[in-house]
Amino acid sequence: MKIATWNINSVRARVDRLVAWLKAQAPDVLCLQELKCTNEQFPRAEIEACGYRAEVFGQKTYNGVAILSRAEVGDVQRGLNDGVDDDEARLISATFNGVHLIGLYAPNGQEVGSPAYAYKLEWYARLTRVLEQRYQSDQALLLCGDFNVAPDDLDVWDPRYFADKTLFTRPEREAFKKLRDSLGLVDAWRTLHPDLKAFSWWDYRLLAFPKNTGLRIDHFLLTPSLMARCKASEIDREARKGKQPSDHAPVWVELT
């Protein structure tokens, strides 16, 4: 079973790329982030024409997440549903083949010290509480998506330059670690590539992709029992090439 995640940075601007990638990679599940469209604007017909269903949690202009799958998913929930007043479409969860899936788009945080930065840290704390309240570490649970945090030095092209920059500040990395530790979750790609310096996002500016000045911020977090079934995980750097790409590459895991 192949499960993928991709921050597509506007699904309407890239529907042709999306369809081509689904046909080429044939994942069983693809979690999408940054749809930048409402449920009504989502290109459902094109997705269904290539054999996928779509559970969509859209929002006008910003955010928006979806779960595409070859077979029907169960128990779909949109949002954290933790009682906090929050209308940002950043999380969708479902079950598929006995696996609890959570597809998420964590807040970016803008500048350190800004309201958006505080919201990001609070959002991580809320998600951690939700995991602790609703799941157990012995379940088959998988979180994937754009976490907007580079966890370690190896995940940043220049850790010294990023030391006090959003996505790599100590509070963000600690919030990510607390989320991971809540259920003993494992960073699947890093576990399978312990010494590799590779990225999943590159700035559109400054020739960042050809210079490979990127960050690894798109992740799969698995409970230990699910990690035992994970034999492969890769970042599809090819999908960042060519005309009008998303600034993120897709990431996938293969589960036995």
Place this chain on the structure above:
DNA sequence: ATGACGTGAGTATCACGA
């Protein structure tokens, strides 16, 4: 100069991304 691009909204320029 670690230097500025892409998207949606709306129709000039701004908010936002990371």
